[in-house]
Amino acid sequence: xxxxxxxxxxxxxxxxxxxxxxxxxxxxxxxxxxxxxxxxxxxxxxxxxxxxxxxxxxxxxxxxxxxxxxxxxxxxxxxxxxxxxxxxxxxxxxxx
Numbered sequence: 001x002x003x004x005x006x007x008x009x010x011x012x013x014x015x016x017x018x019x020x021x022x023x024x025x026x027x028x029x030x031x032x033x034x035x036x037x038x039x040x041x042x043x044x045x046x047x048x049x050x051x052x053x054x055x056x057x058x059x060x061x062x063x064x065x066x067x068x069x070x071x072x073x074x075x076x077x078x079x080x081x082x083x084x085x086x087x088x089x090x091x092x093x094x095x096x
Contacts, residue, residue, distance in 0.1 A: 031095040038092035
């Protein structure tokens with residue numbers, strides 16, 4: 001789902017919505033390909049970057065997609081945490 005917080009319109013809005021859906025699909029496929037794994041947002045970004053070195057998604061887009069997929073009952077946010085790149089713990093998600 002794309003949250004139009006910057007009031008886009010027309011073809012720009014359509015492209016943003018389409019890109020958002022693509023991001024969610026790609027992220028969900030990562031979980032489906034690794035059904036027993038849990039991932040943090042940073043780990044998902046790393047997997048995507050490994051698959052496509054030209055990908056430049058911001059971490060906020062990954063977090064939005066994880067939240068949306070959780071709301072759709074496709075992913076589950078766990079109580080587990082892993083140390084992130086800035087020395088702070090991040091929660092993990094898994095396939096629902």
